[in-house]
Amino acid sequence: MYIYAFLKTPASPLKLPQGIKGCLEIINSQGLSALVEPDLQAEDLPDTDEQLMQSVVIHDQITCAVFYQTSLLPVRFGTCFRSETALFEHLALNQQNYIQKLEQLQGKAEYCLQGVPLDPSQNQPNLPNPTDSPSLRGRDYFLAKKQLHQRQLEHQQQQSQQWQQLIEIIGQTYPETLLADSQPNRERIYILIPQTNEIQLQQQLNHWHSQYTHWQLSLGQALPPYHFL
Numbered sequence: 001m002y003i004y005a006f007l008k009t010p011a012s013p014l015k016l017p018q019g020i021k022g023c024l025e026i027i028n029s030q031g032l033s034a035l036v037e038p039d040l041q042a043e044d045l046p047d048t049d050e051q052l053m054q055s056v057v058i059h060d061q062i063t064c065a066v067f068y069q070t071s072l073l074p075v076r077f078g079t080c081f082r083s084e085t086a087l088f089e090h091l092a093l094n095q096q097n098y099i100q101k102l103e104q105l106q107g108k109a110e111y112c113l114q115g116v117p118l119d120p121s122q123n124q125p126n127l128p129n130p131t132d133s134p135s136l137r138g139r140d141y142f143l144a145k146k147q148l149h150q151r152q153l154e155h156q157q158q159q160s161q162q163w164q165q166l167i168e169i170i171g172q173t174y175p176e177t178l179l180a181d182s183q184p185n186r187e188r189i190y191i192l193i194p195q196t197n198e199i200q201l202q203q204q205l206n207h208w209h210s211q212y213t214h215w216q217l218s219l220g221q222a223l224p225p226y227h228f229l
Contacts, residue, residue: 003034008070019040071105115187
């Protein structure tokens with residue numbers, strides 16, 4: 001059977017969406033439960049890239065739909081148990097650990113703060129570019145190119161400094177944070193906070209917009225704690 005998440009046994013019924021291929025169920029064991037699709041096995045998952053990606057998206061949508069109703073521990077896409085007995089054994093073996101994690105994560109959500117570095121021309125729209133000035137010739141042209149290059153280097157240095165300052169500020173303000181690996185033209189910080197503090201975080205983002213002007217900052221929606229398990 002295919003599994004999506006672990007959660008505390010719900011006090012009242014949850015509204016379960018449709019699974020990847022069939023219906024979902026909640027299997028309970030001494031206060032700990034698992035959200036499963038009992039008739040789906042790993043070999044039943046599609047084998048083409050496009051269909052597999054669609055299944056990954058559905059998996060995440062299902063996890064989020066239940067997360068918005070109750071705290072949970074999300075499980076990696078493609079995780080299956082060979083039988084219900086094997087799942088019960090897993091729940092019994094990990095009950096204390098999972099319950100403790102669920103209590104720590106109760107009411108909390110993960111938010112992704114993304115930073116995209118702005119090009120110097122976006123910060124300084126009037127920055128002259130020698131290639132746009134056909135009247136420049138010889139020494140004047142090369143001097144203008146040198147000045148442009150210098151401004152670009154200064155911009156990159158300021159950009160790096162601003163991002164490091166933002167990392168420090170976020171770490172001081174929000175104890176539960178995780179810095180993702182850098183990607184080309186994108187930086188990400190994951191922040192775990194109570195969902196009731198989301199408006200405050202959005203207000204902080206508005207403040208950071210005015211401070212860290214070399215970056216385009218955006219905040220993702222509330223998600224299960226994928227990066228804090």
